[in-house]
Amino acid sequence: MSFIERPRFSCMLGGALATLTSLPRVIPIIHGAQGCGGQLTNSYAYGGYLGVGYCGGASLPSSNVSEREIIFGGADRLKKEIEAAYEVMDGDLFVVVTSCMTDLIGDDVEAVLNEVEKPDSPLVYIDTGGFKGNSYYGYDIVIQGLFEQFIPVQEEKDPKLVNLLGLVPAYDPFFRGDLEEVRRILSLIGVKATTFLTPDQTIEDVKNAGKASLNILLSPVHGLKAVESAKNIHGIDYIVENLPIGSNASVKFALDVAEKLGIDREFAEKALQKEVDRYYQYVDRATDVIADTDFQNYAVVINNSTEALPYTLFLDNEIGWLPEYVFITDELNDKQKQLIRDRFEAESFENPPELVFETDTFKIQQHITQNRPQFLSDTYNDTLDPVFVLGSTIDRKLAEVLGGKYLNTSFPVISRIIINHTYAGFNGGLALLEDLITGQVSGR
Amino acid sequence: MKFDVNFDVQVPNPRERQRATAYAFGGCTSDLRKGSCAGCLGRCDRNFTQAMFCQMGVSTLISFSTKDSVVIMHGPVGCGSQSHGVDFSIKQFGAARGVKMEGARWFSTNLNESDVIRGGNEKLYDTIIEADRRFHPTAIFVCNTCAPGVIGDDIESVVDQAQKQVTATIVPLHCPGFSAKVFSSAYDVVYHGIMHRFKFEPKKYIDYTPFDETDPDYELKKLAHERKKSRTVNLYNAWSIGPGDEKEIRRLLEAIGLNVNIFVEFKEPDDWRFITEAALNVSFCHVHDVYFLEYLKREFNIPYILPTIPIGTDQTKKFVTAIAEFFGLEKEAEKLLRHEEEKLRKALEPIRRNVEGKKVLISGGFLRIGATGLLANEIGLKVVGFRNFNYDEFGDLLFGEIQEKIGDVQNSVSTQANELVNMVYKLKPDIAISHPSVGVWLVKSGVPSLTLFAQRFTYFGFTGAYSLARRIERTLKNKAYSRNLAAHTRLPYQEQWYGKSPYHYITGMPDTDKEAL
Numbered sequence: 001m002s003f004i005e006r007p008r009f010s011c012m013l014g015g016a017l018a019t020l021t022s023l024p025r026v027i028p029i030i031h032g033a034q035g036c037g038g039q040l041t042n043s044y045a046y047g048g049y050l051g052v053g054y055c056g057g058a059s060l061p062s063s064n065v066s067e068r069e070i071i072f073g074g075a076d077r078l079k080k081e082i083e084a085a086y087e088v089m090d091g092d093l094f095v096v097v098t099s100c101m102t103d104l105i106g107d108d109v110e111a112v113l114n115e116v117e118k119p120d121s122p123l124v125y126i127d128t129g130g131f132k133g134n135s136y137y138g139y140d141i142v143i144q145g146l147f148e149q150f151i152p153v154q155e156e157k158d159p160k161l162v163n164l165l166g167l168v169p170a171y172d173p174f175f176r177g178d179l180e181e182v183r184r185i186l187s188l189i190g191v192k193a194t195t196f197l198t199p200d201q202t203i204e205d206v207k208n209a210g211k212a213s214l215n216i217l218l219s220p221v222h223g224l225k226a227v228e229s230a231k232n233i234h235g236i237d238y239i240v241e242n243l244p245i246g247s248n249a250s251v252k253f254a255l256d257v258a259e260k261l262g263i264d265r266e267f268a269e270k271a272l273q274k275e276v277d278r279y280y281q282y283v284d285r286a287t288d289v290i291a292d293t294d295f296q297n298y299a300v301v302i303n304n305s306t307e308a309l310p311y312t313l314f315l316d317n318e319i320g321w322l323p324e325y326v327f328i329t330d331e332l333n334d335k336q337k338q339l340i341r342d343r344f345e346a347e348s349f350e351n352p353p354e355l356v357f358e359t360d361t362f363k364i365q366q367h368i369t370q371n372r373p374q375f376l377s378d379t380y381n382d383t384l385d386p387v388f389v390l391g392s393t394i395d396r397k398l399a400e401v402l403g404g405k406y407l408n409t410s411f412p413v414i415s416r417i418i419i420n421h422t423y424a425g426f427n428g429g430l431a432l433l434e435d436l437i438t439g440q441v442s443g444r
Numbered sequence: 445m446k447f448d449v450n451f452d453v454q455v456p457n458p459r460e461r462q463r464a465t466a467y468a469f470g471g472c473t474s475d476l477r478k479g480s481c482a483g484c485l486g487r488c489d490r491n492f493t494q495a496m497f498c499q500m501g502v503s504t505l506i507s508f509s510t511k512d513s514v515v516i517m518h519g520p521v522g523c524g525s526q527s528h529g530v531d532f533s534i535k536q537f538g539a540a541r542g543v544k545m546e547g548a549r550w551f552s553t554n555l556n557e558s559d560v561i562r563g564g565n566e567k568l569y570d571t572i573i574e575a576d577r578r579f580h581p582t583a584i585f586v587c588n589t590c591a592p593g594v595i596g597d598d599i600e601s602v603v604d605q606a607q608k609q610v611t612a613t614i615v616p617l618h619c620p621g622f623s624a625k626v627f628s629s630a631y632d633v634v635y636h637g638i639m640h641r642f643k644f645e646p647k648k649y650i651d652y653t654p655f656d657e658t659d660p661d662y663e664l665k666k667l668a669h670e671r672k673k674s675r676t677v678n679l680y681n682a683w684s685i686g687p688g689d690e691k692e693i694r695r696l697l698e699a700i701g702l703n704v705n706i707f708v709e710f711k712e713p714d715d716w717r718f719i720t721e722a723a724l725n726v727s728f729c730h731v732h733d734v735y736f737l738e739y740l741k742r743e744f745n746i747p748y749i750l751p752t753i754p755i756g757t758d759q760t761k762k763f764v765t766a767i768a769e770f771f772g773l774e775k776e777a778e779k780l781l782r783h784e785e786e787k788l789r790k791a792l793e794p795i796r797r798n799v800e801g802k803k804v805l806i807s808g809g810f811l812r813i814g815a816t817g818l819l820a821n822e823i824g825l826k827v828v829g830f831r832n833f834n835y836d837e838f839g840d841l842l843f844g845e846i847q848e849k850i851g852d853v854q855n856s857v858s859t860q861a862n863e864l865v866n867m868v869y870k871l872k873p874d875i876a877i878s879h880p881s882v883g884v885w886l887v888k889s890g891v892p893s894l895t896l897f898a899q900r901f902t903y904f905g906f907t908g909a910y911s912l913a914r915r916i917e918r919t920l921k922n923k924a925y926s927r928n929l930a931a932h933t934r935l936p937y938q939e940q941w942y943g944k945s946p947y948h949y950i951t952g953m954p955d956t957d958k959e960a961l
Contacts, residue, residue, distance in 0.1 A: 003551050004524070004551065006528070006548075006550060007521050009521065010521060014525060033620075033621040033622040034498055035497055036522075036621070038498070039497060040526070042501070043522065043526045046529065055936035057881060057884065058494055058496060058859065058881060058882060058885060066625060067623055070594060070622060087492075089937060089938065101590040101591060104591065131520040131559070132556075132557055135522075414529060414531075
């Protein structure tokens, strides 16, 4: 893997901390240097100013290993840290996570955990040494760890209970609002969902995840290890679905789940129709301004492998825009890239976009400016105009170069705060339409 | 005083060794000063620790605010994912100084498992070449992080090799997080890199044309130049010092007839060559600069003074007076300061009536919080405690003044949130003033918190004192946000923790100190 200019993701520990601080009443314990916890918290804050959470930032217990531990080993320091954390911190689950440097020193964390006196709240260990993967992988391995070490295996499943997985806190910046909206859609067809990461969740909900009869993975690549583990250990089957954005996608999503769970299709369609009607009544009254002002745009979508396709589908299939380029910015291996390519090809686009895998911000801009005739001096060109860039804060520069508008939808999100905003589902589709039009009228 | 520096080494010592800087202590101001004098603060440590900043993160601050630089974080991608917020800051605060900054440009060498096994040198080399080719920067700062630090990558040799191929000056920074507990060691690391890679004297025919000796006005021109230099003072800014602060202090010093230059941030390295065109170096904050000023003294014979940080009336007066004394401008300074003080005093009167007696807790770097405490005291607030990120003998003079004016209040050395919330529980402040990343724990505890530095406000000098006083008054006017938040959220600490001393886990302290709170 090459060097990266201004990375749009963090290390494995960074993803693990973003996830653990979003889980209910979890106390992470870092075995690492003092800066890992503090500064990886800064990192996830760029996911729309996601705050420290219940136990993040300066409250994170951390062994803060220094030169002494590097020479003599950090096991003793970690043991003391865990014992003190149990004396001071108030949590339902304690999770030891490691950093690249403690993995390098080779401390036997398992042995330390065995030495620690059996505490009241459970203690698990997840190996998150920095350079084995990035923040998306960190999420995957934490959820996998929960299925393997914490969530009890339940023989009896609830036929109407599912788990929603695949959205990584901060690195999928709208994760909370999106999960809530997807759960709401499922509730329309009588399905309950465990989201793990939304504020309403309790540790009991997490424990109950073993009762689910289906895992729904909202990402083609992130979370696969977790759902595979859940399948092997808990016997929970899984489906991979696009994060639904807009009316068409939400209906398709809900019907896929209904079919998988054996829910009567007619019942589901009827339940969803009410939502579709409501959705289009809203769209109806946005149409005057859209029709009178020619708000159809070319689009450039810059996002991770989870969200790039859903946004592109919404733009193309739902509101009739012309996505020209889709840049996928997370680091993927060849197999994963092929998986994404296949998923893109399986969709029908009115205006099939060019799919580019690129982690480097500079090269994203270069790809367009070197390949588009609008940067030649000819008068009559196939220009990318009007154009809308849906990407991260660092892609604002690209929008400026293209002379277009920009909406901050992917990590890093610094030009807006995200609390419970969503672009998923019916409500999210409306919100996205709203923001895309607002982007064009906000100067009025 | 222990201030043991050797500029000839490749890697400067962390401050806990270089100047016995403490990072753990709990007690009162008198205990703190006693401990610091006896050198026993340095023996304190902790059995329970929480996450904080590291020197790698802090090293990026001067690096990014060097005009048109590129920063390379040599390590796994996590270390390079924390700087997105810098872009806005340097553009905005550069513009406010009249400097057009290019924005934050950086690379992560993105080390993975196989790089760590094979060594990351080749990747670092490629990254440096690409950084130069892509951006044509003035300087490339290479931050060495923990992973290459542990495996012992020799970044110096990579830098020397790459330097032959690029036009930017490459600055190796030895800043792996694990090697310093006191994260302000980062300032020494960056200055160390800067002093070894850049020149600090103007270059003939590039920066200036020498006077022609046959010119009839030669003597006059030479005298004028020398006169100007003898009236020039250099100040040293820092990330936490905003454009308003620089403007205010410049205003005061120019009013007494001095030329003021401000280094090193928001300047390009070519500008640094004019550092030696001054008669005196003055640090706003020795925590930030003393290492560099000591070097300039030893190397170029430029004297420096560390008067105090110019926050609040008294410290501002001291700051300006100390500089005026050096230049023999005491009378001018006295007149100016009397006038400024009188104006400020009148302006603060109505604010004082609204804030008098309110209890304040202050947390952050020791020099800034000390002076802020004196300012708070000046406007009638009751300072109930200080929480220093770290502490060394450089603070003793200021905290002596504090003990005299404010009394022997709680004074801990800590970055730990558990100790902070415990202190808040006991001291029950009405308001807090705190360093970024700490505020959230205060607000969740029900205490509204102001940021200890906010570059969009002025904090220094007379206008800064008024600005901070107004912010305190404004914050106290409506505490609904923190009240509601505290009522509806929970902190991650057990009830029984609040029954213990906040200093319970600090080791190496006399037991009597531990029970002080």
